[in-house]
Amino acid sequence: MKVGGLLASAGINIGLCVLFLSLYSILRKQPQNVKVYFGRRIAEENNRLRDAFILERFVPSPSWIVKSLRCTEDELLATAGLDAVVFNRILVFSIRIFSLAAILCVFGILPLNYFGQDMHHVRIPSASLETFTIGNMQERSRWLWVHCVVLYIISVAACVLLYSEYKHIARLRLCHISRSTSNPSHFTVLVRGIPKSSTESFNKTVQSFFTKYHASSYLSHQVVYKVGKVQKIVSGAKKVYRKFRHFKGTKVDQRCRSITFQCCFCGASSNSFQLLPIDFEQEESEKPDVNDSSLSLPDEECGAAFVFFKTRYAALVVAKILQTSNPMRWVTSLAPERDDIYWSNLWLPYKQIWIRHIATLLGSIVFMFIFLLPVTFIQGLTQLEQLQQRLPFLRGILKKNYMTQLITGYLPSVILQIFLYTVPPTMMLFSTLEGPISHSERKKSACCKVLYFTIWNVFFVNVLSGSAISQVIALSSPKAIPMQLARAVPVQATFFTTYVLTSGWASLSSELMQLFALTWNFIRRYILRMTEDDFLYSFPYHTEVPKVLLFGLLGFTCAVLAPLILPFLLLYFCLGYVVYRNQFLPFQFLNVYCTKYDTGGLYWPIAHNTTIFSLVLAQIICLGVFGLKESPVAAGFTVPLIIFTLLFNQYCRKRHLPLFKTFPAQNLIDMDQEDQQMGRTEDLNERLHSAYFQFPDTDDIPLEGVHTNSRDKDGSGTCGESSRKENADDDPIDVLSHPTLDRLPVSQLRNVVRSLSSILRPQRRELPV
């Protein structure tokens, strides 16, 4: 590929980017799209704009960029959660390290490579891109030490930056824990694998176990119920009811809105809080005996329960200590937050989990290898000669110069990109089958799977099989791998550069534009004529984190060998920084994405490990290249660098990783003691009883509205409750969602259905239809 081809590709992409950004800055001002880019609240404020024609609306403006850059980390943390901050730090890290790398490599290594051989240099636009790679250096060149020194500087700088980021995020994580004083999940332990007893209900078993062994700290518990058929009928009826109510229109809506305004920041719609009347709940917790006697049918409970403790430390202790001599029973772990729980996995028998893990692991590996087929075919497109041999009818078309440039520079990565779109949903499916108990765990697991997949299929397969269309993978000899990588990476650098242009830049623009959401909004609004406002997804970390990390990998591996990729990459990261921050912005986040759950910064260890892997891979490839170029000094100096990087990683694992796996006792005890001094303990313990109520959410409607986000702000928890109280007797139908319903005999059920329909009937009369 020539420099001209690259520039053509860059041109196309820059054009597309500018187009998308301008479109975005126009579209976001259009009232009909306000739901895509902003929230309901803002939509209302903008009501005055709805029908007026203002010229300003159709002029692109860069104000959103300024706003996006002005947002501080604390704001980001407060609104979008720790995961967003971590994602932001990954981008910051990438920008820092690749700025340094770009300066060093473009001004230090690029000229060296270009003038590496005594040759006749053609005009730069028609120069082959390979003259800019290390492949152009002469063997035994005395300038190879420059490459080695630059590799040293980049590696050491990366390690220093990584360490400071790790430290920073670990500190943030601790602050995050310390600040969330009212978080009920800190007091709650999820117990699974509760043994079935023929004489006692689960309820009794749990109670007797914890009163016997953890009497001093045990508070209460709540058994998880399996959703039965009746529950499904009721939730179906509830949905119907909600639809009817929706048609009733303005009255209900406005009341909801007023409450949303009242709690102001979390943007909770009242729907989620009126589902369960508070007095019913209290009644239940006050009469445990009645409840127990009614729970005589063990089939409907499943072997899982939430157990509440008086202090955070007690909960942590119970969660971390092996409870009984059978490790498959009484399995304890800290409970996820209420909104984070993946209910339908809670009633999986714990004994299945290990086999599900293995099965999904195997499944994803198989998927990884089946995916090879289209990738290897696509890779062949970059090699025109082979393509012409295989498909002779193309010869005519390929003779034209611009077609060649288009095909080699642009098409392969677009096709690859389209195939890659199927990956995250598949991996998410695998992760769901694995049986995680929380949404965040599922997303994190999917993130890892997508990451391995991407690195394997985009990087390794391209590098290892890129040289021949027929060769699938040549993993025949491990010793030869560094050499083969060393030979292939500089050659494939061109492909990676175009990949950055197409996949990177274009995906950023489409992320900003929310193309899918926009299209969907358009279809709904103008074709389906729906007005319900259901635009709330959580941020797709499982696609974006692997994407950014893959570009980091490409950057590290190509930096010294083919520095031409770096400016494009740096641009990508800068653009990404602006775009993603924009998506996370305080006023933005509530609507583009909502943060219903948060892993608490667990994406950072993934990013750290991947970066270390990229560094070591880059060093190994350089070692191979120095070996090929017969420079024993440079190769010799690379070996200690690899060892140093691995040691650094090991140190980080020892020093920081444990904080991401558990909470330190000191902090939790400090919090507990502070609570006690402030006299908050009673209050907190009382709130726990209702914190994990199961049924309001079994008809899982992620698009329905944001639930109480009690994560960062003490206020939001109470605001959720206030709205719940206000709407307590609003929905008589929701009384039915109580678990006892599942155990009613058929005759009583009929009565329930009758009364249900009697409630619904008068409302239907009010319908505007």
Add this chain to the structure above:
Amino acid sequence: MKVGGLLASAGINIGLCVLFLSLYSILRKQPQNVKVYFGRRIAEENNRLRDAFILERFVPSPSWIVKSLRCTEDELLATAGLDAVVFNRILVFSIRIFSLAAILCVFGILPLNYFGQDMHHVRIPSASLETFTIGNMQERSRWLWVHCVVLYIISVAACVLLYSEYKHIARLRLCHISRSTSNPSHFTVLVRGIPKSSTESFNKTVQSFFTKYHASSYLSHQVVYKVGKVQKIVSGAKKVYRKFRHFKGTKVDQRCRSITFQCCFCGASSNSFQLLPIDFEQEESEKPDVNDSSLSLPDEECGAAFVFFKTRYAALVVAKILQTSNPMRWVTSLAPERDDIYWSNLWLPYKQIWIRHIATLLGSIVFMFIFLLPVTFIQGLTQLEQLQQRLPFLRGILKKNYMTQLITGYLPSVILQIFLYTVPPTMMLFSTLEGPISHSERKKSACCKVLYFTIWNVFFVNVLSGSAISQVIALSSPKAIPMQLARAVPVQATFFTTYVLTSGWASLSSELMQLFALTWNFIRRYILRMTEDDFLYSFPYHTEVPKVLLFGLLGFTCAVLAPLILPFLLLYFCLGYVVYRNQFLPFQFLNVYCTKYDTGGLYWPIAHNTTIFSLVLAQIICLGVFGLKESPVAAGFTVPLIIFTLLFNQYCRKRHLPLFKTFPAQNLIDMDQEDQQMGRTEDLNERLHSAYFQFPDTDDIPLEGVHTNSRDKDGSGTCGESSRKENADDDPIDVLSHPTLDRLPVSQLRNVVRSLSSILRPQRRELPV
């Protein structure tokens, strides 16, 4: 190699074995060797025999075998500890599975292999051993399904047996914990990485930390002191003093002996308890303030302390929970038992440990590869043609038939054996450098290293490089490994058979004979004319466990392919069962080996994992062989077997392994509650203060005497104390071992030395010289 050669080798070894066993049964009756095979106590009882000449002494008798077999598992557990039981179970498992395998393979597969090809069969003694391997089967033979079925039966039987053993040992481990009610290590947490404070001593820091965060359960603590130079001088002086006292002869000795008799079972010599006067200790614990003020020099303390808790559960909790936000500080773990502690590693800074781990890992890997050189040379000896080419002068010698048989059948494994003797000490050295805090941990780590080493160097190197003298290792292609293994294992089975004969049988005999100890005893008695009785080593699990597991590996891999090895192997395991039980026997163990420390059954997971590895390896090799023999059905059926075995292993990891990593809360809480009900808590807590006193043992003399073995028997702990009290004011010199001595100014030190010599002088006058 011919059957005759194998029989010659077997003959030599059987002869040697019978000789050794007879010698043992004679030697053990000789009064002068009584110290080698029996203890002091028995030696005294046998005094009447000392000079009498009795014919019975020189007649071999099998009574010891009967005694060895009669010993029950409970007896073994009570005297030799859980590790001995685990070792015994490994042998029992091997005998069971290889009995089955031997029956199936010798009667089912051996005839199939022998008549596998239409060929002229020579007389069996001169038949090549290879006619008995699967190599003799025809390709596409319809009898290969028999091999596959036998492989299935062996694998399933092995899994069933492994599972029941795992369950049994896990149960034993729990019983072992529950029974040791007075074990102070259950109440004690070892804290390392205590942060240095400029204003406070470690003592104060520890106290304030634990009173702040674990006030309800914290009892007291004890800082670990670093042994300084003065301490070394004092302990040197103490040794000299002890020597002098030794020369004083009978008087002191007999007094010691009377005390030993008093505590009867643990066989403790009084030496170990008179080192520190009890009242001094009490004085210290009563006046912590005096102590603190004297501890103002922080250099002499190190960042480690034993912290005692009121209950076992509290100690477990503190040990398992991450304490602070810096995982390198306040690192907690359950303390090893007093006699198990490796003191000199306690004052290593915790920050170093991770790098020591890596360094020793690298060190042992390098050692593993350097070791290849002699092994590959030795392997060449089995290939006579190549040897004759290389060393032409040997040609004359090698023409003689018996020489050929000797060299091919016997010599290679003897030389390998001699080289292998250097391995355990080296690995032990590596494990020491690693920084383990207990002797048992060190031995376990050495065991793993020796195991990997043995499997790699005895099995893989022989198999992979066995075919050519010049070829070091051909690890060039991972895909080809199963095929190469499949080709090489049947060929190398001959070597492995002779290896079982020489290394296995001979090492068992020498283990029983205690050749080293016997020789040393002889040298000491008749050449050096020493009479001190220093024959107390703990059982070398780090050499014996890998040996047994390696034979298991050889058995599994060769069973189906070359069944001729199985009878020899089975004989080895049976012999080993008798011999090792004999070494562990109640009256024996006190003297041949003493159990000063115990891992609590942690060798079993190692054995389990190795057995699973062996099984899977055997299955992979069979897969390769079936592939080579072009039997797709047999090969196809082997794949699910591999998957099943791996799944089984994963299940065991989930089901049983956690019990070997921690203690279950339920059991500990039950024990705590029982203590409270019985009113034992006070008593236990009081004893804790003195349980981990550091200095009596800093001049680590493992041969000096058995310390209080408070593991299984409640009585022994008190017996140790009683002897300590009796000898409290016996050794004035031992007052000096107190840590404060290390901080004395030079002038006072001189005074100490003067008074020291004044004590010593009158005693020297009493010397019998």
